[in-house]
Amino acid sequence: MDIPTIKEFNKGVEEFRKYEKRDAMYKVATFMVSHFWNKPADIADGLGVLLLTWNQAFYRYGVFDFNKLERCIKNNYSEIKEYRNRHILTLSTSDEKNIKKMFNEFLEALQIDTGKMKGRKSPVSVAKTIHLLAPKFFPIWDDKIARAYGCYYNKNSAEQYIRFCKIMKDFSEKLKDKILYKNWSILKIIDEYNYSKYTKHWI
Template sequence: MKFEGPGGRDPGGGRRKMLAYAGTGKKPWGPSLHELQSAREAFEIHEPRDLFYRAATELVTLALEGKVSLSLAEALAVLLQTWNKMFYQYKKFDGQHFSEIEQLIADNYAALLTFRKRSIETFSPDDRPDVSRVFRAFEEVLGPVGAAKSLHLLAPRFFPLWDRAIAQGYGLTLKEKGRNADRYCRFMGIVKAQVESLGGEQALGRNPLKAIDEYNYCKFTKRWI
């Protein structure tokens, strides 16, 4: 199935097919294992900030296990101020904002721990109310991109990553803050189908959500591939 993406010969058709295939049981549009590897190579060459992702992921794990003095909110802050810097061009990362992040985690802690134990392959329509509620709460504080990034750090095999360019590339152009939970659930359905088509983590040998995000970032955000 050919998909040219933004600026290609078929800017809408591929996205329509992508959305149409989600949840139908048919083979979805998505990258091949070879394309994921090519994206990985391009990502490693061009994107040194991946160091912050690895550090923040490790910090979140250690914070949850109580093995570091940093709180879970502080571990998230490490990534948000580097990986979500566009958001903070218009909003201060001050004490009040940090308190809002702490409250977010406290209010949704039980749900987040449950999601952390799961993979995207277990996502079903029954999850939509809880996912929408949690995503909407995070979005109100962190915006739709920061919400996805934070949730991914907290449940890295369940919540996929996106940014505005990626969402648009998938035919899910982001609306204003607070109105994107349904789009995120649709995105989860698409990514779930992609992961299943690839053969899951066993076939990739690493977290499929991170691999797919690297591909999406290289293709839609940076257009390196």
């Protein structure tokens, strides 16, 4: 993996904040998850605010079932609480089994539940969801970002996500003391760079 120079990295973050207007929804969803912590139904609503905006290209074909998402949060709540208090730098091989299980359960819960595309699944939605639940531990990806890091998820998406987590751990380790922007988790800042460079090609 090629780690960018700090100048290139900060340029990517600057371009993201200049052009990406939808990031207001990230702030709203983050607030809602935090404010309604311990209330899975309300957390599901907060996640929906982000997913239906951030991943609109996917959910324009139909919406997920909020009740299934709520149940998934409840079923994984003890693990979610643990990961919410951890940093990506603490990721170890002992986490892989739980991450794979959680990822696959959210993949089922967040599938399109109505219309012609019913049953279609989105590894992108899963990553965004678990990131909001544990923003210091779980990184965000999309199609182009996953491809750029050699983690494309057309098959074995949970395993590919674990691989992506390991790469983002290494990325975080190498840049953690150099990043200028401190208002979000390091994984959110890295995603802003990745989005600028690989998704939008702003840099």
